Amino acid sequence: MSWPQFVTVTLNGLTLAALYFIVAIGFTLIFGVLRVVNLAHGSLYLFGGYLGWSVADRTGSWVLGAVAALFVTALAGLLLQLGLLRRIHGQELREALVTIGVSIVAADLMLARWGGFTYDFSPPEVITGGLRIPLLDIGYPRYRLFVLAFAIALGLILWFVLARTRLGITVRAAIDDRDMVAAVGIDVQRLFALMFAVGAGLAGLAGVIGGSVLSISSGEDARYLLASLIVVIVGGMGSLPGTAVAAVLVALVEQYSLALFPTYAAIVSFLLMVVVLALRPQGLFGRPA
């Protein structure tokens, strides 16, 4: 690999990591607080992408599309939690099965509404176009750097909320010991509903942001569900720093192996997961179950 090529691949890896982080963080939050493996997370990503595209297409505003995707998928997540999951709370496997059922129905209904076409976004001009990186003299799409910056900002905001606010303290306490949080008189059902809405909303927002990197089409739900799963398994379930580190690790490994030996790239992600599971079954930053 030549030097400029190396830099490009690294940048690709980092921006992909940013995207993985935005998708997987919602999955992590929901898992950490509610112990729900939301296998409909990919569907929420796809739904957000489609919806954002439709809104952006009608209004001509990409930002409005992203905002709509955030709020509508948050609402969808809220309905999923209050309507279906709340009544079987605590039965982890059954909750996972319910999210699978929802993902089947959602995939089919989205196929009916948006068809098998590929949709391209057009983000505002400020964040599109190319950027020449000084010294190395290589061009790089500005939008991908925006995704990277956005993910870092999102991570910092989440970190601040979790570390410094009352809500964050409650959430962290709930990740550690839900029963105790309920016992000290905090309305955990409200907390659960809120976390599900936030996690789902982030998945929907990621649909617009990730869809603008390439495009959005049916099948993307599976791809980003897999990314979320691997990132969360590697990073440790329910850990914010774990998700960030694992997103970088998984994305870099994926991009380097795609550049070096394209036909076996999947094996490398697989090996990464296997090695982590063999050495630390709870993930890099996870606590032993």
Place this chain on the structure above:
Amino acid sequence: MRKTRLLAALLLFLLLTFPLWGSAYFVGRIFTPALFFGIIALSLSLLAGYGGMVSLAQMTLAGLAGYGYGYLTITLGQPWWIGILAGLAVATLAALVFGLIAVRSTGIYFLMITVALGMVVYALANQNRSIFGGHTGILGIRAPELFGHSLVERTIFYYLCLAIGLTTYGFVRYLAGTPFGLALQALRDDPRRLSTLGYNVALHRVAAFTLSGFLAGIGGLLLVWYNGAISPTTIDLTRLINILVIAVIGGLAYAEGAFLGALVFVLVTNFASSFTQRFNTVIGLTFLAIVLFSPEGLSGIALRLWSLLRRTLLARLAPSRHTGL
């Protein structure tokens, strides 16, 4: 118990004579697929019902058997029996590896790891051209030919699937009573107590998973003969989930449930598609209803109805004899 046995004998008789009176469409397009999907789902019932391990990688294991058969017979031009051996070996070995990786996790963690493993294999099959044939997969796969007849001729294939289905079903039922099967069930209910008794919990889990890989591989060979080709689509996320849907609709804890669920699944996909395009929504909603309202699946409902019926009949016919049967 005698009535149950009578019912089973009647069912067996109907299944054996089915090609004589059933329509060709039902024999070839409904019951045959239901049987081989049932075998793949049975491998999940074995894991989930006895071992308490819900795996989403069963279709992957079945697909790997198909890929093994296709690679050996088409790409390398070997005879069919080598293909069969290789296919089963690949599925069993992959299950052993998957088992070693996933065995330390339980419950939803196990579910997550198996789905991730399945999707990694899908990604590999999609990217790799030399062995998996990339996006196209392996085409033109032929079933073995015996005495001038291809095994996928409609009636022959039905009986083949039926024979294998009954054998695997009998095997899984038999397994429940063996020391290994009992240890598995104990492990599902209380792994800690079992390990205190000196059982190697991890070893039992890996063995069960490997065995389920072999079963799924058998189903996978039948599937690939039926389709005549294999591609990454056969093992994509939707197909992985379908096997779980089949097992759950039928009743995850029942070996019969695998076949019952497969029959319902094939019927719905075939007939719902004639009056609505949204048959996946129908399947998804059925699945949701079962998970939410009747976790025992159709087998559970059937068993409850059967015992209710028997009790009412008994009460009607012989009010003085409550203890019969």
